[in-house]
Amino acid sequence: MTIEPSTTSRLPLASRRSFLAGAAGLVSAAALSVDGRAFAAPVSLPQAGPPSFYSFKIGMFDALSISDGALLIEPLFPSVGLNAAKAEFDALAAEHYLDSKRGVFHMNHLVVNTGRNLVLVDTGGTSALGSMMGFLPRNLRMAGIDPGDIDTIVITHAHPDHILATTGTDGKLAFPNAQYYISDKEWAFWTQENPDLSGLKFPDEFKTFAKACARTNLGAIKERVHMVVGDREIVPGIHALPTPGHTPGHLSLVVDGGSETLIHTTDVVHHSVTALAHPEWHPIFDQDSDLAVATRKRLLDGLATDRTLAMVYHFPFPGLGHVARSAGGYAWEPNTWTW
Structure with missing residues (x-):
């Protein structure tokens, strides 16, 4: 199966005269008067939903970034900087127009058509994690991909x-024809009797939920x-890159x-500002904070040195760009959209 870039239909341009005449008629037909001044009646604007998909190339491979929606984290501080000084965080937030009370973390799934395999990275979440999640199946179909078309899934x-x-809710595999690939260390950790999640700074209820989620979904693909x-x-053209710390067997690709x-960094970095400006800060999501910091610094240094294109799961959609050095840390330079 070949993934074709989307095309945008072009509408014929109206003539200047007909446009101005139509606009004048609209104002006269539906005008409001406030203090003697006339205003055109407001229209109801549509509410935007999550993004869908973005097509791009990786050399000879066709690729897509497909959105599963987003996860709302409240508050942003100290969630992305448990060991950060509040004054330093506030200064960074002000500089970059961040809301320290809330953060939106996108979910960007990579699909690669190598010509031999149609590869999906991770299977995504559901609305059980929030109303902004669970759009991957819909957006795959919008991109012309049936879940049954996927033959390879990498679980990072x-x-x-x-x-x-x-x-799915019926307990059946959402991607029925796929083979699944996961780090042996990650599999061993989550399939043991009682995985130790003491390193995660989450409520116990969420830890219980995470264990049950792993037991059910990993059990379904055994x-x-x-x-x-x-x-x-993993398949020709796609290699595993062990990047432990976030979880014991976390993989980048x-x-x-x-x-x-x-290089798809998955969850080595989470926030496009804080994780790059201060890779030493500990987010609540990392299980082994010290190891995660070492991994993060090593990966960011390599990306900045080699100037390699990166994709990041939780960065603003579509999560594609480059890592640059900046003021003792790093900065994210998103790619310009092309179509």
Whole structure:
């Protein structure tokens, strides 16, 4: 299956005369008077939903960033900087127009058509995580992909926002024809009797939910799962890059399309400002904070040095760009959209 970029139909342009005549008629037909001044009647504007998909190339590979929606985190501080000084965080937030009371974390799923495999990275969440989540199946179909078309799924790690939608409400696999790939360390951790989540700074109820989510969804793929050991090739052109700390067996991915390479960092970084300006800050999401910091610094340094295209799961859609060095830390330079 080939993923074709979307096209935008072009509407014929109205003539200047007909446009002005129509506009004048609209104002005269529906005008409001306030203090003797006439105003055109306001129209009802549509409420935007989540983004859908964005097509791009990785060398010779066709690729898509597909949105599953977003997760609302309240408050943003100290959620993305448990060890940050509030004054320093507030200064950074003011500089970058951040709302310290809330943060929106996008869910950007990578789809790669290598010509041999149609690969999806992670299966996404559901509305159980919030009303802004669970749009991956709809947006796949909008991109012309039936879930049954996916033959390869890489599970980067087993947090609920990455695997909760592996099965549907009927308990059946949402991607019925896929083979699944996950780090052997990640599988071993989440399938043990009682995974130790003491490193996560979440309420106990969420930890219980995360364990149940892993038990159900990983259990559903046990007959078709493949263990990824180290930095092995998953399918031709896509390699695993072990990046532990966020979880014990967390994976990033290297996608080599020949003339271009993309590194999908998944959850090594979470926030497009705080995680780059201060990679030493501890977000509540990392299980082993110290190891996660070391991994984050190493990966960001490599991306900035090599100037490699990156995709980040939780950055603003479509999550594509480059990492640049900036004032003792790093900065995110999003790609300009093309179509």
